[in-house]
Amino acid sequence: MFDPFAAFDNSRRLIRAARVLARHDALFPFTDMPVPPPAIRIAHWLARLRLPWEAGGEMDAQASDSTRPGERLAQALQDLGPSYIKLGQMLATRPDVIGDQLARDLMRLQDRLAPFPQLEAEAAIVQELGGTLVDHFIEFGPAIAAASIAQVHQARVADKTQTDDAQTIQQVAVKILRPGVEHAFTRDLASFFWAAQLVERTQPALHRLRLTEVVRILAESVALEMDLRYEAAAASELAENMAAEIAAGEFRVPVIDWRRTGRRVLTLEWVDGISIGDTAALRAAGHDLPRLAARVITLFLKQAMRDGFFHADMHQGNLFVGRDGAVIAVDFGIMGRLDPRSRRYLAEILYGMVRRDYRRVAEVHFEAGFVPTGKSVDAFAQALRSVGEPVFGLRASEISMSRLLAQLFQVTETFAMRTQPQLLLLQKTMVVVEGVARGLDPDVDFWAVSEPVIAGWIADHLGPEARLAEAVEGAAALARALPNLPYLIERAERAAERFYAEEPDKEDVPASNGFDRAGWWVAGAAILALVLSWV
Numbered sequence: 001m002f003d004p005f006a007a008f009d010n011s012r013r014l015i016r017a018a019r020v021l022a023r024h025d026a027l028f029p030f031t032d033m034p035v036p037p038p039a040i041r042i043a044h045w046l047a048r049l050r051l052p053w054e055a056g057g058e059m060d061a062q063a064s065d066s067t068r069p070g071e072r073l074a075q076a077l078q079d080l081g082p083s084y085i086k087l088g089q090m091l092a093t094r095p096d097v098i099g100d101q102l103a104r105d106l107m108r109l110q111d112r113l114a115p116f117p118q119l120e121a122e123a124a125i126v127q128e129l130g131g132t133l134v135d136h137f138i139e140f141g142p143a144i145a146a147a148s149i150a151q152v153h154q155a156r157v158a159d160k161t162q163t164d165d166a167q168t169i170q171q172v173a174v175k176i177l178r179p180g181v182e183h184a185f186t187r188d189l190a191s192f193f194w195a196a197q198l199v200e201r202t203q204p205a206l207h208r209l210r211l212t213e214v215v216r217i218l219a220e221s222v223a224l225e226m227d228l229r230y231e232a233a234a235a236s237e238l239a240e241n242m243a244a245e246i247a248a249g250e251f252r253v254p255v256i257d258w259r260r261t262g263r264r265v266l267t268l269e270w271v272d273g274i275s276i277g278d279t280a281a282l283r284a285a286g287h288d289l290p291r292l293a294a295r296v297i298t299l300f301l302k303q304a305m306r307d308g309f310f311h312a313d314m315h316q317g318n319l320f321v322g323r324d325g326a327v328i329a330v331d332f333g334i335m336g337r338l339d340p341r342s343r344r345y346l347a348e349i350l351y352g353m354v355r356r357d358y359r360r361v362a363e364v365h366f367e368a369g370f371v372p373t374g375k376s377v378d379a380f381a382q383a384l385r386s387v388g389e390p391v392f393g394l395r396a397s398e399i400s401m402s403r404l405l406a407q408l409f410q411v412t413e414t415f416a417m418r419t420q421p422q423l424l425l426l427q428k429t430m431v432v433v434e435g436v437a438r439g440l441d442p443d444v445d446f447w448a449v450s451e452p453v454i455a456g457w458i459a460d461h462l463g464p465e466a467r468l469a470e471a472v473e474g475a476a477a478l479a480r481a482l483p484n485l486p487y488l489i490e491r492a493e494r495a496a497e498r499f500y501a502e503e504p505d506k507e508d509v510p511a512s513n514g515f516d517r518a519g520w521w522v523a524g525a526a527i528l529a530l531v532l533s534w535v
Contacts (some may be wrong), residue, residue, distance in 0.1 A: 010194040013187075014239035017080055024076035028069050070105025077109060082148030082181065083188030085109055090218045092428060107315075107432060115143035115151045121176050128262040136260050140174070149225050149333070150177045154270065157260070173256060173330075177230060182226055187220050225333040228266035232256045234332040235268065241307040242299075251299055252328045273320030273328045276436060287325055292443035294449045295327055300433045301453040304336070304426060308343055312336035314430045316436055336425040340461075341368070346426070349459050350450075358384045371415045383411045 021027045077088040091098055092106035122133050123142065129136055139156040146152075153174045158167045196211035224230050239246065239253035246252060252271065260267035274281045276296070282289060296319070303310035311318075313334040322327040338346065345368040351359035362381035365371045371380060438446045 006190070007194065010191045013191050014195055017084070020080050021073075021076045024072045024075040024079075026069070026073040028073075039304060068101065068105060070102040073102070074105050074109050077106075081184075083185055083192075084177075085148050086185075086218060086222060087192060087215075090221070091212055093178075103428075104431070107428070113146050113148060115146035116178055118142055120179050121151070121153060124176050124179065125174070125265055129260060129266045135196060137172075137174070138169070148178075149181055149222075150175050150228070150266075152176075155267075157257070157267075171271050172260075172267050174260075175231075175266040175268075177226065177228065177264040185222050185226070189215065189222070192218070202242070221334060227263050229261060229263055230269070231332045232258070232261050232266055234335045237309060238303070238311065238329070238332065238335070241303070241309060245299065245302070245328075249324050249326050250295060252322060252326045254328075254330065271320065271322070271328050271330070273322045275316060276319040276321055276327070277316030277439060279440060282321055282440075285323075287321060290441040290444065292321065292325070293325070293437040293444040295325075296433060296437050296440070297325060297444070297446060297449045300429065301450050303345055304338060304429075305453060305457045308338040308340065309425070310336045310338075310429065312425050313432075314429060314436065315432050316439065319436065336429060338426065343457070344461060345370075346360075347454050347461075351454050351458055353384075353388055356388060358382075358388060375415050380415055385415065387411055395415070 008399075018027065034123060074088060077084040077181070086395075088106045088109045091437055092103045098106075121143065125133060125136065125140075133140060136157070137155040138158050141154045143151045143153055153176065155172050155174050156169055157172055158169050160167055192215045193212065196215050199211055235253055238247065239255075242251050242253065254269040254271050257267040257269070274285060276292070278284070279289060282292070294316075296347070300310060300314060311329050311332065311334075313331060314329070318331045323326055345364050349361050349366045352358070352364065358381045361384050362377050365380065366377055367374075434446055437446070
């Protein structure tokens with residue numbers, strides 16, 4: 001149902017955002033539409049003009065002519081604040097839609113913001129954990145890092161040992177949600193949904209962007225990040241999965257302090273290390289940079305392929321290197337999952353590309369349901385060959401696995417492949433991981449490092465022994481189902497009778513253009529209100 005008040009409020013907020021975008025000359029995603037909606041054209045004109053009480057005439061863009069469009073857009077989203085930063089990071093997972101260069105520029109978005117006051121942080125701890133601040137921390141320092149959703153403080157705790165009454169003093173990191181962050185994101189996400197629906201209704205050529213789905217995925221991701229207990233659970237699960245690598249001194253996950261963790265407060269072990277992006281410091285500390293580069297790639301692939309649960313925000317700000325050379329991960333707010341079926345298909349796709357078996361890669365796409373069955377397998381294999389063959393004429397160190405995967409998904413767009421959100425997150429993380437690895441070693445051979453992990457997974461899960469195990473498991477499942485077979489048949493018969501007895505539901509009828517006309521009227525009213533009383 002059309003809500004004029006919500007439409008007015010959403011229009012007003014989006015037009016204010018348009019002004020910031022215009023100042024950075026970053027409205028190109030909208031002005032480059034085949035037929036920009038009237039509200040966009042008006043907002044673009046208004047945004048580039050100074051308001052009556054502002055000195056001067058037309059507003060000069062803050063962006064330099066030397067900057068790329070993606071860099072200007074990233075800076076504008078940074079200035080717009082937390083919700084827009086997250087939106088930009090989500091768009092960065094769609095290089096198949098927005099282009100590789102723009103996606104790379106948006107991937108550099110860093111949600112580093114000014115910290116909120118110390119007193120508010122301390123009050124949040126007391127409200128979440130109860131008691132007083134000293135009941136939980138003997139020392140609580142100022143914020144050392146502040147992002148869009150939360151900020152981190154360094155603190156110290158004193159806990160009694162299990163053997164006697166002696167106390168151990170330990171440094172910890174305390175992550176606290178920003179006050180009012182839930183309300184701010186809820187408001188902005190409502191505007192994003194409204195704008196996405198408006199674009200989809202008025203721009204049929206842009207339906208393939210599936211903007212409402214992008215916003216929905218963003219909303220789901222943010223909802224998880226708003227409860228720090230989920231992040232604590234993610235860190236715990238990752239540590240459990242990577243126990244062998246942790247024991248070998250290759251990887252480390254900070255230990256969670258569950259006693260001092262709640263929905264808005266997360267306390268975990270303090271870790272000391274050198275940022276993985278500080279190559280000079282790493283080299284001075286005696287670390288083997290090529291070995292570290294290979295380790296980052298291997299750790300990521302083990303998480304994704306072996307465990308199906310991976311850290312999906314592995315940029316340089318979230319990775320450190322300990323004295324022993326262990327890669328230390330922090331910030332587990334964004335995690336990715338791949339079910340066994342997806343892992344199997346992904347492994348076969350990547351391994352097939354390595355072996356240049358394009359026919360098999362095409363078949364796997366159809367078996368996975370990534371490409372509609374009505375398309376031609378042979379034609380799809382031919383398209384894949386056009387992607388694969390050029391890179392095989394290059395030296396191994398010149399082949400970008402992440403770029404190849406992005407090109408692979410671009411081809412599948414031509415064949416009406418439906419977007420797979422879990423694979424897009426994997427793709428985005430792979431691009432970031434490759435960038436981190438090449439920062440450590442520009443000549444790192446992503447293929448050579450990843451091939452043993454992928455080949456090993458295939459041998460373990462698709463080899464003769466794995467096939468036999470699947471057959472045994474299938475037979476056991478069938479045996480368990482047989483006693484219920486008469487009941488299942490009876491249910492199927494009853495469902496069929498009801499289906500034929502009742503008239504099938506009519507297909508959804510598209511909404512009338514009344515929404516669109518009303519939407520433009522409200523948008524126009526919002527523009528007028530914005531000019532008359534800017535708040």
